Amino acid sequence: MTPSPLVSASSTAQPAVALQGWPLLRLGFRPFYLGTALLACLSVPLWIAVFLGHVSWQFPVPALLWHAHEMLFGFAAGVVVGFLLTAVKAWTGLETARGPLLGALALLWLAARLAALVAPYPVYAALDMALLPAAAAVLLRVLLKAGNKRNIPLVSLLLLMAAANLAFHLSVLGAIALPAMTALYAELALILMVVCVITGRVVPMFTRNVTPGLVIHVSRRFELSLLACTALALALWVLSAPAPVVLAASLAAAVLHAVRLWSWHPLVARKRPILWILHASYTWLPVGFALLALAQLGWVPTTLAVxxxxxxxxxxxxxxxxTRTARGHTGRLLQASRGEVAAYALVMAAAVLRVLVPAVQPAWYAWALEGAACLWAIAFAIYLAIYTPWLMRTRLDGKDG
Known part of the structure; x- marks a missing residue:
């Protein structure tokens, strides 16, 4: 997009069309990144306090289901929606949602999060089920208009996530005989598939872009095999297939993801925090599948893999x-500050406390939960402190977005 023309300082001058409206509602990442960061910052400590008996709170659903649902359909799905509303505009050059439409989508997300705490369950369910289909409709319209068929499968994943959400609410209401946790595991699996697709596109590209001369060969056959194996392993787990079958598929997925990560040359990213956080986070994918395989043998609880x-x-x-996309779309350098590096380290440390410490020393379980919740909350509080002023203002370069 070409830069907006300079605006006269005279009293009769009108703002450039692209820059009209509240900056917060100019592109999808702005309200959804802030909202989901706030949810992450507040909801996890609340859940741990309730789980350990420090706080009493009456949720519309059992507390464990509330926590799992809000992390998957509130936090993760909210980020996915914000990301896709932003990315599809970049991919097509067409507007996705801005102004009143974007505000309506963000308010719908927020209303569901508040309803999860205080509203009657049918109200919560109705609000919660509306966002994903609405976002999918917005994105599909833009992709079809642009003739961008390559990215339509991402919209299909949103609809599958909406189906998992519907199954969850119907289960809680007693309308179907499916365990609610199965629907949540299905949502986790779908988000992981989104992760596999997106990281396969962007992490090698980001790594090459900052490493002159680096060659990363991405084999289409290998990528398709990896995605198929990952989908199979997750589907077998969600559907409670026989343990030996899940074990074999999970081990295969763990190996393939480890090979994929190594082919991206993760060591070259060690001096670039905004890049190494992507490699470090992806490392947990083969670890997760390895833990899922061990869980089939009864050696570790499944919750560690989850x-x-x-x-x-x-x-x-x-x-x-x-952090990366918000920096780029607000006209800032793709270079993490000390605060952002601290947030990266805190999330990785929270994962170690939540996953590895209980695996090694189960007696420290409660302490590990409290520590992980605190580190997680501080990480997203740092994000809010740095990014709230940026996302409430126009881009540094004066462009739209």
Missing amino acids: HAFAVGVIGGLIIGMV
């Missing part, structure tokens, strides 16, 4: 991408 995926992979990639 949190390797949720905290290490998803949490780490989110803190990495919401």
Whole structure:
């Protein structure tokens, strides 16, 4: 996009069309990144306080289901929506949602999060189920208009996530005989598939861009095999297939993801925090599949694999991408400050406390939960402190977005 023309200082001058409106509602990442960071900062400490008996709170659903649902459908899915609303504009050159439409989507997300705490369950369910289909419709319209068929599968994933959310709410309401946790595991699996697709596109590119002469060969056959194996392993796990079958598929996925990560030359990123956080977070993917395989033998609880995926992979990639994309789309250098580096380290440390410490020393479980929750909350509080002023203002270069 070409720079906006200079605006006269006279009293009769009108702002450039692209810069009209509240900056917060000019592009999808702005309200959704701030909202999801605030949710991450507040909800995890609340959950741990309730789980350990420090606080009493009556949720519309059992507390464990509330925590898992809000982390997946509130936090992670909210970031996915904000990211896609931003990325699809970049991919097509067409507006996705801004102004009143973007504000309506953000308010719908916020209303569901508040309803999860205080509203009757049917109200919460209705609000919560509306966002993903609405966002999918907005994105599909733009992709079809631009003739961008390559990225339509990402919209299909949003609709599958919406189906998982519907299954969750129907389960809680007793309308179907599916365990609510199965629907949540399905959502986790879908988000991991989004992660696999997006990281496969961007991490090698980002690594090459900052390393002159580096060659990263991406084999289409290998990528398709990896995605197929990952989808199979996750589907077998979600559907409670026989343990030996899940074990074999999980081990295969762990090996393939480890090979993929190594082919990206992660060591070259060690001096670039805004890049190493992506490599470090991806490392938890083969770790998670290895833990999932061990869980089939009864050697570790499945929850360790779940949190390797949720905290290490998803949490780490989110803190990495919401800093990188927000810097880029506000006209700032792609170079992390000390505060951002601290946030990266805190999320990775939270993953270690939540996953590895209980695996090695189960007696420290409660302490590890409290420590992980504190580190996680501080990391996203740092993000809010740095980025709230930036996302509330126009880009530094004066462009739209």
